Amino acid sequence: MSSQKEQSIKILETIPSFRSWRQQFIKQDKQVAFVPTMGSLHEGHLNLVKQASEHCPIVVVSIFVNPAQFGPNEDLDKYPRTLSHDLELLRSLNCVDSVFLPKVKDIYPSGIPLEIEKQKGTFIEVKGISHQLEGTTRPLFFRGVSTVVAKLFNIVQPNHTFFGQKDAQQCAVIRALISDLHFPIEMHVGATKREHNGLAMSSRNQYLTPEMRNYATALYNALTTIKNGLGKGERNREILLSKGYEIIEEATKTVKEKNLGFELKLDYLSVADPTTLEELQEIEEGKGAIISGALFVGTTRIIDNLLFNCTL
Numbered sequence: 001m002s003s004q005k006e007q008s009i010k011i012l013e014t015i016p017s018f019r020s021w022r023q024q025f026i027k028q029d030k031q032v033a034f035v036p037t038m039g040s041l042h043e044g045h046l047n048l049v050k051q052a053s054e055h056c057p058i059v060v061v062s063i064f065v066n067p068a069q070f071g072p073n074e075d076l077d078k079y080p081r082t083l084s085h086d087l088e089l090l091r092s093l094n095c096v097d098s099v100f101l102p103k104v105k106d107i108y109p110s111g112i113p114l115e116i117e118k119q120k121g122t123f124i125e126v127k128g129i130s131h132q133l134e135g136t137t138r139p140l141f142f143r144g145v146s147t148v149v150a151k152l153f154n155i156v157q158p159n160h161t162f163f164g165q166k167d168a169q170q171c172a173v174i175r176a177l178i179s180d181l182h183f184p185i186e187m188h189v190g191a192t193k194r195e196h197n198g199l200a201m202s203s204r205n206q207y208l209t210p211e212m213r214n215y216a217t218a219l220y221n222a223l224t225t226i227k228n229g230l231g232k233g234e235r236n237r238e239i240l241l242s243k244g245y246e247i248i249e250e251a252t253k254t255v256k257e258k259n260l261g262f263e264l265k266l267d268y269l270s271v272a273d274p275t276t277l278e279e280l281q282e283i284e285e286g287k288g289a290i291i292s293g294a295l296f297v298g299t300t301r302i303i304d305n306l307l308f309n310c311t312l
């Protein structure tokens, strides 16, 4: 079965061609698993695809760099686009049935200028959990993600969908979107894949030199220290966070002293309620927490999170 899949991976670039291909599995009553991505694939993505293939006989991956989730001053133009390598990787898995590669003009028929005042058409916002944490620095990010994911769900009509824990708030937002819009889709969250030094894999790691990648681990180390503190019974927010700040400060100082030609700058560290995503003042027994953060490594912003006694 696998070598057959390798040969017959269906590359579909239009919505009608995708819909028409999808139709056969409705007739055959075959379940479809869907992994949405922005391409530039790495082990984190591939692991989600493998999990998808364990759940359903049919696996669909989309590759679409979604303009609506980029701010006007973010990296839409330089976001890595490595389509032929991505397809090679997906073929090597022998479990992907179709790769959906929609065009911007088809997903956004009214156009998609990055300035919100100029935008036209339909947008989806999951209120209450889109504007804290990542939403503070990227206020339109989850509106863009929610909109494109809803559109992709309507086109792909998956039975199961797979998202990565690395983007924890995105998982919370998509779970709410599925529930609020009554999509008949079961959501799964795959564990974060990491480099050997702990750095969470991310397409944007390509922007980092090996030295930057080395110092970027300060974020993971800070989150791990906070989680270990919780594990040892510490429940005071300030004490927990201060240990994380210390690690970031030390790395920031070293990078400055060594004059490495870039800076580390902390965006935030957070210990938040897994349901409301609001900051926790006291971490109550049995409640759990999402420990997360974002760090600028030069101009590249990396994110990461760890879960304490909770799931997404």
Ligand SMILES: Nc1ncnc2c1ncn2[C@@H]1O[C@H](COP(=O)(O)OP(=O)(O)OP(=O)(O)O)[C@@H](O)[C@H]1O
Residues within 6 Å of the ligand: 036, 037, 038, 039, 043, 044, 045, 048, 162, 163, 164, 165, 166, 167, 190, 191, 192, 193, 194, 200, 201, 202, 203, 204, 205
């Ligand atoms: N290290 C990882 N481990 C597990 N899943 C991941 C990892 N990185 C990304 N994913 C998941 O893959 C899916 C597609 O993500 P995306 O294409 O944006 O890649 P990315 O590496 O997160 O890129 P970016 O640099 O934009 O953050 C998302 O569900 C995301 O959470």
Ligand SMILES: CC(C)(CO)[C@@H](O)C(=O)[O-]
Residues within 6 Å of the ligand: 036, 037, 038, 064, 066, 069, 145, 148, 149, 167, 170
């Ligand atoms: C879910 C997603 C594919 C929507 O563009 C993107 O936010 C991502 O890759 O995490």
Ligand code: BAL
Residues within 6 Å of the ligand: 038, 069, 167
């Ligand atoms: N995985 C998140 C996509 C983004 O940062 O735009």
